[in-house]
Amino acid sequence: MTNTNSNINTHSVDVKLTNLLKVFPSHNGGDNFYAVDDIELDIKAGELVTLLGPSGCGKTTTLRMLAGFELPTSGSIHIGDENVTNVPPNKxxxxxxxxxxxxxxxxxxxxNIAYGLRINKVPKGDVIDRTYKVISLMHLEEFKDRLPSQLSGGQQQRVALARAIVTEPKVLLFDEPLSNLDAKLREYMRDELRKIQQRLGITSLYVTHDQTEAMAISDKVVIMNHGKIQQADSPINIYTKPNNHFVAGFMGKANFLHGVVKELKNNMAMINIFGKSVLIRINDKVKLTENGPVECVTRPEFWEFSDTGKFIGQVTRTIYLGNHVEYEIAIGDDTISMMDFEHFKHGIKQEGDQVTLHLKEECVSLLPTRKEYIKEGLA
Ligand SMILES: Nc1ncnc2c1ncn2[C@@H]1O[C@H](COP(=O)(O)OP(=O)(O)O)[C@@H](O)[C@H]1O
Ligand SMILES: [Mg+2]
Incomplete structure (x- = not known):
């Protein structure tokens, strides 16, 4: 597919990582280190896919293998129809x-922006033409004669992005590009970057450890831990249908509650939580047995104050955050965290207050037991 938006030509291609493995040899006779442990990933033409995970989980190593700065121990990398596994970075x-x-x-x-074109021996006139187009796309006209030291962090990052897209790459890679910016600017740049990526339709792989950033900009989020992919899915599926405990805890806040399965009927399970029965939709990730244990994910916003709710709790902490209030609430022997976005209606509860809570049962998801996902090699 060829995109000619903004007069900058880009050719969207698929990217495919197959059985990709990167093992760093031990330096002191200990075990070798599996930085990227047999991952499979498809990025469709024009998509932005994000690798999200804690520090050290293998995100940068994956990106560097796709760029060609790091050779895989085994596995292959395809960009479009071409197997680039052993192709040098500049090719x-x-x-x-x-x-x-x-x-x-x-x-x-x-x-700075023209540099990549000059070293590729693009004819002089074209260099000027293409550089100006990107300068205009990135709204950098008034800064074009300045040195990087005369720019703010946000402006420098726009130049860095301009310099990347001017060469009309098949694939754009981002390694935590916004981490040096303050919170407000980070949000602004994140949205700008996504708009430009979509306008140009360049297939992109983006690395971050910031879950909000990942959710906001991605077509697909890939959650990694210890070099392994835990889940690759749309942001909404990652949040509402997590594969396992790690994913549920990494993407957003979660209350993990231990339940006991009381009854299984069709695609629903009657589950006992805090001594009350709740009805939860079964998913195919979990094998349930009657009277067996199950782990339930309830997000803070799945709970609401309601006089007709089943659960009685006691507020142990109140945090007022303007647009919502966060509470910690003791129920039985456990403590859950909840968010109330309707505090104008409910008032602000104080520590020690007794409250009645409703759980939005239709939102709750069930997780495989730890044993099951150890068996699948995900732990
Ligand atoms: N050249 C290397 N030699 C040995 N270990 C490395 C090397 N590069 C990275 N690692 C290790 O591989 C793991 C993954 O690193 P990295 O991909 O940079 O993680 P992330 O970007 O997710 O924070 C880390 O534990 C890191 O220490
Ligand atoms: Mg990194």
Whole structure:
């Protein structure tokens, strides 16, 4: 597919990682280290896919293998129809944007952006033409003659992105590009970056450890832990239908409640939580047996104050956050966290208050037991 939006030509291609493995040899005679442990990933043409996971889980290593800076121990990488596993980085037509911007300090904004075209021996006239197009796309006109040191962090990151897209790469890679920016600017840049990526339709792999960022910009989020993919899915499926305990806890806040299965009927399970019966939809990730244990994920917003609710609790902590109030509430021997977005209606509860709570049972998801996902090699 060829996109000619904004007069910048890009060719959207699929990317495919197959059985990708990266093992770093031990330096002290200990075990080798599996930084990326047999991952499979498809990125469709024009999609933005995000790798999300804790520090050290293998995100950057995966990105560096796709860029060609790191050779896989085994497995293959395809960009479009081409197997690029052993192709050097400068022949892959991939561009990368880093957290540190990596701009040339002695070159102007214009020359920083033009650099990639000049070293590729693009004819002079075309260099000027293409550089101006990207400068205009990124709204950098007024800064074009400045040095990087004369720009704010956000402006430098726009130059870094401009420099990446000017070469019309087949794939754009981002390694925590917004981590150096303050919260407000990070949000703004995140939305800008997504708009430009969508407008140009460049297939992109984005790395972050920030779950909100991942949710906001991605077509697909890939949750990684210890070098393994835990779940690759749309943001909504990751949040509402997590594969396992790790995913549920990493994406958003979760109260993990231990229930006992009382009855299984069709696609529903009657489950006992805190001595009350709740009716929860079964998913195919979990094998349930009557009278067996099950782990239930309830998010803070699945709970609400309601006089007709089944659960009685006591407020142990109140945190007022303006648009909502967060509470910790003791129920039985457990403590759940809940969010109330309707505090104008309910008032603000105080520590020690007794409250009646309704659980939105239709939202609750069930998880496989720890044993089951150890068996699948995900722990
Ligand atoms: N060149 C290397 N030699 C040995 N270990 C490495 C090397 N590069 C990365 N690692 C290890 O691989 C793991 C994954 O690293 P990385 O991909 O950078 O994680 P992330 O980007 O998710 O924080 C880390 O434990 C890191 O220490
Ligand atoms: Mg990293």
């Amino acid at each position: 892959r037509n991939v561009a990368m944007v880093f957290q540190s911007y990596a701009l040339f300090p002695h070159l102007s904004v214009f020359e």
